[in-house]
Amino acid sequence: MTEVNFSDYHLSSEIMKAIEMLGYKSPTRVQQEVIPALLHHRDIIVKSQTGSGKTASFAIPICHMTAWEENKPQALVITPTRELAIQVKEDIFNIGRFKRLKVPAIYGKSPFYNQEKELKQKTHIVAGTPGRIIDHLDRATLDTSNIRFLIIDEADEMLNMGFIEQIEAIIAKLPAERITVLLSATMPKGIQELCAKYMNRPIMVEVEETNTTADRIYQERYSVEARDKLKLLKDITIVENPESCIIFCNTKQMVDALQHELARNNYSCEKIHGGMEQRDRLRIMNDFKQGYFRYLVATDVAARGIDIDNISLVINYDIPQDSESYVHRIGRTGRVNNTGKAISFATKNDDKYLGAIQQYIGKEIPLKDKPGIDAVKDLREQFMEKMTSSPVLKQAKGTRLNKEILKLHINAGKKTKMRPVDIVGTLCNIKGITAEDIGIINIADVSTFVEILNNKGELVYRELQKTPIKGRLRKVSKADTGR
Helix, strand or coil, X not given: CCCCCHHHHCCCHHHHHHHHXXXXXXXXXXXXXXXXXXXXXXXXEEEECCCXXXXXXXXXXXXXXXXXXXXXXXXXXXXXXXXXXXXXXXXHHHHCHHHCCCCCEXXXXXXHHHHHHHHHCCCCEEEECHHHHHHHHHCCCCCCCCCCEEEECCHHHHHHCCCHHHHHHHHCCCCCCCEEEEEECCCCHHHHHHHHHHCCCCEEEEECCCCCHHHHEEEEEEECCHHHHHHHHHHHHHHHCCCCEEEECCCHHHXXXXXXXXXXXXXXXXXXXXXXXXXXXXXXXXXHHHCCCCEEEECHHHCCCCCCCCXXXXXXXXXXXXXXXXXXXXXXXXXXXXXXXXXXXXXXXXXXXXXXXXXXXXXCXXXXXXXXXXHHHHHHHHXXXXXXXXXXXXXXXXXXXXXXXXXXXXXXXXXXXXXXHHHHHHHHCCCCCCHHHEEEEEECCCCEEEEECCCCHHHHHHXXXXXXXXXXXXXXXXXXXXX
């Protein structure tokens, strides 16, 4: 069988450079189906498991086909949760980085005014949640007149969350001439009706991976009384001693209580649930991705669409009450062709949920004996050694892209009538700098941020210390891109 490469799709050099620097080796099976179909402007229904590379399957061709010169949004991605909107924005931004694509994320619990200001500038692709997208449409702060691509991500989850009417209201405000892509892990009746109503002769892409989530992840369960769960968790973490682990609970109250107890026992541990402030959730998720702590206690807010590399263990402290949630939870480990491990704690009250899960995944989850006293004792020293050592920090997905890019801050903005053309004109007059070396420009009220590409940042930084911008020397500094 001939091996497929990203180069086979004749993508632009900017997109190919980003793909290579992001470490994408070869297209996954879903990408092999979706990328060429989207490049040929076909509507597509994608039914594929979590962790199969679905986001890149639509992000790569859309970034390729998006025209940089156009100021109005050309693609809209609808997601069920804020976390997924941010994740999708980051993935698309990274893929379109060298093409200088601007990708705002719009979602609730985030200042509307800031999003409105961002949307007023040149915008190429927008990712957002249904409610906040409608807010912007109602206030005419999101211009959809040039939308050529609509992506409906995690459609089955949107159905479960009651968002279908909102999605239909959004579609009513979009151009009829567009390409629509719908992605869903399952195809319930409501999603089939949505496809029939709004899609034009769609291609159905159903990728049943030979190496499915259930097969890729080693699963086991322990029978336990509710009162004994905490002791079992401590014993399991000593025996497994994971580099990184997500512990799922069914309620915010249980997350709070369990994280407090683990922190009291000196676990490197944080929590995330829907009752927390958005900025705290984002900070904690980013810190977990980078490895600043080893254990994350979470509700299902962290189960869907959150792409974190190399999570070695998932523990279901509480068995989820629906089978899809189980698959999405354990899918946080064993991402795209990697293996992982998932452990579930089951009480007698969980029997019906456990039975439904096993039927759904088509296999029995092996029942294991609890770790013995001797095994826990023998491994405690190694566990304590890891607990007291500093974790090895992981690079964020876009870190390699940043190596050639320097972001500069210019102490002038809209209030001093600074425009992108002023920045570009000044930079192109610097010897050795062309328009291809200038990345994304963001102009705020009193500040401007500009990315300099191709390892030319230091040259531009030095020259701008003595080069006027719009008739005046400006204070120019290196923008803080750290944690």
